[in-house]
Amino acid sequence: MALKITVIGTGYLGATHAAAMAELGFEVLGLDVVPEKIEMLQRGQVPMYEPGLEELLGKHVAGIEGSSGRLRFTTDFAEVAAFGDVHFLCVNTPQKHGEYACDMSYVDSALASLAPHLTGPALVVGKSTVPVGSADRLAAYLAEHAPAGHDAELAWNPEFLREGFAVKDTLHPDRIVVGVRSERAERLLREVYATPLSEGTPFVVTDFPTAELVKTSANSFLATKISFINAMAEVCEAADGDVAKLAEAIGYDDRIGKKFLRAGIGFGGGCLPKDIRAFMARAGELGADQALTFLREIDSINMRQRGQMVELTRQALGGGPLLGKRIxxxxxxxxxxxxxxxxxPALNVAGQVHLQGAQVTVYDPKGMENARRLFPTLGYADSAVEAVRGADVVLHLTEWREFRELDPDALGEAVAARVILDGRNALDPVAWRKAGWTYRAMGRPTA
Structure with missing residues (x-):
């Protein structure tokens, strides 16, 4: 009999996972405690922008004309327990307010709501990024509170989704990691992922702690690589070197590789910053804090980039106060x-510049609504040309393709001064300078 799958938590990770499981041919039931989110998903709409996700939902959500009907949604834990053989936990694990540690309340609450309804054999699979040791604790809780006892098993299967590529990363992952305690759990997960496994995706079987550590260590490595090249940009700035050429040269070494070596204003988002901080906090609890002291410097370099971008802006405007300047x-x-x-980092820089008295106008192809909600006091425009109208300086802070394809001549007609600061080292300095712009980027020659 074909496995039935449930996905608990239908945010960014859960909505993508649920749609992908339906695409792989499974009957799927998604659960969330927020009714508005469920209503939206039932219409085949997603509460966030992720390329290809809405189309995938439309292919499978029950009630949508022409869909497979394999994907439904509910707010009822009893329905989920009765329906599924494998239950994926995909809830959020944010940073605790005022602390580095991870907030496990959503994971704990989801398991506490599900466990009492598990009366027969079931596999609960954690996908959320959690502090090492959590799976041990949750497995014990599950065995104690599920009527099925030890027949209600736990496994840990970390997610490795990159925003912007989440659908591809779920359907064609570069590796699948499972922390399991029984052959049955491994067999069920091999069945769930049979399609990607048949395509040659590596399947790494580990214990619980290793599975939990894989995601945080991967994110810590990526954060280290980004902060490393940003530290080199600081040195290049002081020594009058070119960090872009430096990155190109070291990137040819296949032990280092080219990816994540573009200097700029640093990393942000809902994963890397909170994951490395939670990792440090957990290492401290385990008495292994000295092993991760380098992550404090990684975090510090990353946050410093934002301030340096503000300073670069001040320099570009003559070094005086930003009061009244149009940015x-x-x-x-x-x-x-x-x-x-x-x-x-982009909004953080915009906010800092605004706090120093500048008139700031922001444009982003997809993030305007969310940005406006977070920073309502900033100005917003409907296009790049509108945003730069009358500007004394232009800051390029998110490397959208739309910005790389801008015509420097056309944009130059709208600004008060042709000065651009490339906070992502993603624009072509030659093309912009040829169009009469002063082009500056951290760690790059001024001409």
Whole structure:
């Protein structure tokens, strides 16, 4: 008999996972405690921008004309327990307010709501990013509170989604990691992921702690790589070197690789910053804090980039106060192909410049609504040209393709002064300078 799958939590991770499981041929029931979110998903709409996700939902959500009907949604834990063989936990694990530690309340609450309804054999699979040791604790809770006892098993299967590529990363992952305690759990997960496994995706079987550590260590490594090249940009700035050429040269070494070596205003979003902080906090609880002290410097370099961008802006305007200056900001999201503005370096810089008295106008292809909600006091425009109208300086802070394809000549007609600061080292300095712009980027030669 074909496995039935449930997905608990239908935010960014859960909505993508549920749609992908339906695409892989499973009957899927998604659950959320927010009725508005469920109503939206039932219409085949998503509460966030993610390329390809709405189309995938439309293919499978029951009640939509022409869909497979394999995907439904509910707010009822009893219905989920009765329906599913494998239950994926995809709820949020944000940073605790005022602390580095991870807030486990949503995971704990989801498991507490599900467990009493599990009367027969079931596999609960955690996908959320949690502090190492959580799975052990949750497995014990499940065995104690589920009527099925030890027949209600736990497994840990970390997610590795990149915003902007989440659908591809779910359907064609570069690896699948499962922390399991029984052959049955492994067999069920091999069945769930049979399609990607048949395409050659590596399947790594581990214990609970290792599975939990894989995601946080991967994110810590990526954060380290970004902060490393940003530290090199600081040195290049002081030594009059070119960090873009430096990155190109070291990127040819296949032990290092080219990815994540573009210097700029640093990383943000809902994962990397909170994950490395939670990792440090958990290492401290385990008495292994010295092993991760380097992550404090990684975090510090990252946050410093934002202040340096503000300073670069001041320098570009003659070094005086920013009061009354008109500044255009291209980009609000923490990365392109997303509408996510959580801990966005672009918005942070825009906010800092605004606090110093500048008139700031922001444009972003997808993040305007979220940005406006978070920073209602900033100005917003409907296009790049409108944003830069009358600007004394333009800040390029999110590397959307739309911005890379802008015509420097056409944009130059709208500004008060042709000065652009490339906070992402993504524009072509030659093309902009040829159009009469003063082009500056951290760690790059001034001409």
């Amino acid at each position: 255009a900001v291209l980009g609000a999201t923490f990365k392109p192909d997303s509408d996510d503005v959580r801990d966005s």
